[in-house]
Amino acid sequence: MTSPEIVFEEVSKFYGDVLGVNRVTLRIPPGITSLVGPNGSGKTTLMNLMTGLIHPGRGAITVRGLSPRDPERLMRITGYATQYDAAPRGTTGFQFVSTGLLLYGYSQTEAERRAWKALERVSLTEAADRKVAAYSKGMRQRVRLAHAIAHDPEVLVLDEPLNGLDPLVRAETIALFREFAGQGRHVVLSSHVLQEVDVISDQVILIANGTIIAEGQIRSVREEIHEHPSQFLIRCRDASRIASLLFEEDYITEIKLNQDRLGLLVWTRSRQEFSRALTRIALDGHSIESVLAGDENVDALYEYLIGGGR
């Protein structure tokens, strides 16, 4: 059985003297994976590499066991929507999607059936017979997505797929990604909207200057960042007392009390020790309503690992 992962091994890509990505080693499991990084960091290069649109100068890539140098096989299981608005403006949305399917080798009838189904999934059936030139930005984004999913790919690679979508369609699109990921497929996407990345991603890949800064589940990535104390938001009745108890621990670096005195924000260098201390405090009879990680999100990871470059 072939590996259901996307594997990069020591992959480097230079555009002449310009660095694309450098010595990237990754194993991307099925699920939703978000590529996060500033403009020009190498996100699109990674996507182009995994879809075989460009080839690495060094290293090897396999996508579910297939080489990107074999488009005949790779593209049958891969759907790619670039960030560029390249749909021919003279064709209708339906023609655009169905013609793409004919290139996959589907019969006319099967291509038309699948095109309708794909347009239905992105809520674009009403505008299917209108020319792409008359589409709004969000509609063009959706028709690109329909084009990418129409052949029911196992690997969906999407460059900035949520740009220009209204909230309702955005929610539907995210639901579509979840459905794909839930079936054991890959959904690899890049996005600048970090709050959304946070909500939808099973794992993130942080990239800057062509180098992978971090990869994995958001929580495990956060746990690896030791130089920045972890933040926890505690909701409790006796915030001042709990704050004074926590301050006795040497791994606690800072505590801020909420104005309503019903909560506090704690910075700790040791998550485990903090967890144990909090358990002790609770067992001593202090009421703690909730504990939330304050910086277990992509926004914080971005800030810690990449900095203010975004």
Added chain:
Amino acid sequence: MAVYRRGYQRYRGDLTGRWARLMVLPRFAWKRLLEQRLVVIILVAALFWPLACAAFIYVSNHSELWPGLDRDFAKMLQIDGQFFVIFMNIQAVFAIVLAAFAGPSLIAPDLANGALPLYFSRPLTRLDYVLARMLVLVGLLSPVTWVPGVLLFAMQSGMAGGSWIVDNWRLGAGVFLGFLLWIVFVGLVALASSAYVKWRIVAGALVLAFFFVTAGAAELINEILRVDWGRALNPGQAMNQIWRSMLGAEPMRGPETAECLIAIAVMTGILLLVLERKLRAVEVVS
């Protein structure tokens, strides 16, 4: 190792073959091109000369219609390699004009719109893409080149009888292969121009300029260096020499057929190199 759940099924139905998939692009391109009035006008205009040639064949095979015809003049009416060389040279010009109008719309818009990733993220290689675009031109140029040429050959064969075919089968093969060579060459010029500049009109002008400039450069070399091999650099004349050789017609003064073949091969190599450099899914910045 993690256990991955798989809740989908791959498509197991029939798929069309490689050529059927390749023909998807030409199908749409032909439809679009034939909607252009100018292309239709050129196609129609290109039929007049074959009709005139057909009339000539008819006349040459019905000398009884011209009683008292001078023997020397009757000899001129003979259908031979020279006749087909003249026919091919005229039709070759129509092929260039058609390629100049149709060729630039094949690649330039894809490059300008950044649409190449759309094609290459399908089961299509760069070679497939070029092949599909070339098929558009082969389909468009065939009705003005080898199709009327082979029809004229068939007409002559029908009128002159079986023995004529046996003696002159080489003419039919020469017309077909010679034109095919020309279509591929002109097609490559059109595709390379279309890939080199993203503006359709400029790309069209570049196709015409290619043939004018190489012809001018060839004459210039011949005049300045007082040689005649410069003709090999004029694709029209080089091809003419190759055709003469294929059709058994009297060769022109200047470079030999082999030299002309080498010149055409070198130019073809350069055109392929332009396509290789320019047709990339992602624009390479250096």
